Amino acid sequence: MPISPGRFRAIYGARLPHLLVLTGCFLLAGCALSALGPDRLFGADVWWQSIAVWFVGAAIVVDLILLPLCAAANRGLIAVLGSRRAVPHPAPRVPLVNYIRVPVLASGLLLVLFLPGIIEQGARTHLAATGHTHAPFLERWLWLTLLFCCLSVLAYAVRSCVRRIRSTPSTEGERDD
Structure with a gap:
């Protein structure tokens, strides 16, 4: 008897595609491990440069430091800007929170990517x-951060203008010919 999707989700905690993608990720990691070889994961002469140490360190830094910092920054950002539900407006407004989150996240990810070049490792x-x-690594990261911020400001301005145009009542009898 096949298991229904609702029962599978109750047992596993997510839908079947989640399990398939997760299984594929573990298979890909296993292939990479077998191609690299276990001896390459742990460097005997310079242990702190081994892949396993960096992987565990990155997991600890992300889960114990960066995730709580991001959650606190998000709460602070919402507290400063206000929630759309908390403050009623006569005209609908575009929430600003995501237009700050996206360039900061993109800039932070690129900083992680460019950091070895910036610190000249x-x-x-x-x-x-x-x-x-x-x-050029620091300069390129700064230019990309500026580009992300400018694109975010432009997207916010366009969306605000479109929202303002759509929310203004138009009169049926007036036409510009």
Whole structure:
């Protein structure tokens, strides 16, 4: 007798596609582990540069430090800007919270990506391999952060104008010919 989707969700806690994607991720991680080899996960000479230490450290930093900081920043942002439900407005307004969250998140993720270049980790190896220095990493990250903020301001302005145009009552009898 097949299990119904509701019963599967009650047993597993999520739908079947979630289980399939999670299984695929574990299979991909297993393939990567077998291709790398267990000896490459733990460096005997410089243990702090091993993949396993960085993986566990990243999981600890994200779960115990970054997630609570992001939740606190989100609560603070909503407290400062106010919730749309808490403050009734005569005309509908566009909530500002997501237009701040998205560029900050994108900038933070790119900072994590560019951080080794910004702090010039492996500068000699990078110079020997590419012939370039780490100098442009900080500048590129700052330019991308500025671009994200400008695009967010532009998207907010466009959405606010569209919302304002849609909320103004139009008169049927007046037409510009």
